[in-house]
Amino acid sequence: MAKSLIVKPNSALKNKTGSWRTFRPEILLDACIGCGTCAKVCPEGTIALAKINGQTKARINYDYCKGCGICAAECPVKAIIMKPETK
Ligand code: SF4
Ligand code: SF4
Numbered sequence: 001m002a003k004s005l006i007v008k009p010n011s012a013l014k015n016k017t018g019s020w021r022t023f024r025p026e027i028l029l030d031a032c033i034g035c036g037t038c039a040k041v042c043p044e045g046t047i048a049l050a051k052i053n054g055q056t057k058a059r060i061n062y063d064y065c066k067g068c069g070i071c072a073a074e075c076p077v078k079a080i081i082m083k084p085e086t087k
Pocket of ligand 2: 025041042043044045046047060064065066067068069070071072
């Protein structure tokens, strides 16, 4: 039987998607208000909130970020910028 090329749902944590990126999101920590919108909309679930110097900020796990830009588009204070990936 032929092997399926379709990736199983919810398999992102097994399949690192970071190498797919042509653009890389960067969080402007001074601007981030820690609202968590980016973490909710990221299709890879690769953004988490963390305490940095006592303030809640977004943090991206680049092993799984595929550079889709949804987080940057949805951030209410434009605290995420997309930059060309340099590898
Ligand atoms: S959506 Fe923007 S302001 Fe909200 S946590 Fe993410 S980066 Fe910070
Ligand atoms: S660019 Fe896409 S995959 Fe990467 S952190 Fe933002 S929403 Fe998630």
